[in-house]
Amino acid sequence: MSFIELAKSRYSCRAYLDKPVEKEKLISCVETAICGPSACNSQPWSFIITDDRMTSLALSETMRDGPIKINSFTKDCPSFIVIVEEGANLSAKLGGKYKDQEYAQIDIGIAAQSICLNAADIGLGTCIIGWFNEKKAAQLLGVPRGRRIRLIIAVGYPAGEPPKSKNRKPFDQKVRFNRWS
Numbered sequence: 001m002s003f004i005e006l007a008k009s010r011y012s013c014r015a016y017l018d019k020p021v022e023k024e025k026l027i028s029c030v031e032t033a034i035c036g037p038s039a040c041n042s043q044p045w046s047f048i049i050t051d052d053r054m055t056s057l058a059l060s061e062t063m064r065d066g067p068i069k070i071n072s073f074t075k076d077c078p079s080f081i082v083i084v085e086e087g088a089n090l091s092a093k094l095g096g097k098y099k100d101q102e103y104a105q106i107d108i109g110i111a112a113q114s115i116c117l118n119a120a121d122i123g124l125g126t127c128i129i130g131w132f133n134e135k136k137a138a139q140l141l142g143v144p145r146g147r148r149i150r151l152i153i154a155v156g157y158p159a160g161e162p163p164k165s166k167n168r169k170p171f172d173q174k175v176r177f178n179r180w181s
Contacts, residue, residue: 011162016076038111084148116128137149
């Protein structure tokens with residue numbers, strides 16, 4: 001499959017088989033993220049992999065916590081990759097202040113996409129989750145104070161067929177060449 005075909009086939013999976021994900025596949029997904037680009041080679045991330053049922057179930061509860069009951073599908077997900085924001089190096093911090101950019105968060109987004117594309121390539125489904133009780137998740141996983149959990153990625157074998165097509169705005173509404181005309 002070409003890279004564009006892979007990118008087009010990847011989707012946010014919300015139904016998983018009751019089947020554990022092999023540790024080697026989870027490691028492969030994180031290795032791909034670590035190889036990705038980051039501002040000033042700062043690598044402002046660390047990753048926590050949950051692959052045992054008890055921890056994954058407890059973590060899923062943090063994603064279903066709150067006044068709006070969403071992410072109910074996570075209770076059936078066998079594994080999660082948690083992305084923790086670490087301190088950026090001095091160059092990235094100074095550059096971010098000077099340019100008014102959050103480079104660490106951009107880098108984490110790139111890492112998350114790398115994880116998801118690798119997972120799709122090896123037959124796994126993923127869903128990037130930003131809605132969770134960060135305090136409870138950090139407590140459960142032993143994330144030190146001063147560190148932020150930025151994203152949690154559900155990872156498992158998809159149950160059912162992927163969607164036939166993605167609902168995306170037309171190319172010409174989202175892309176332009178050189179001018180605002």
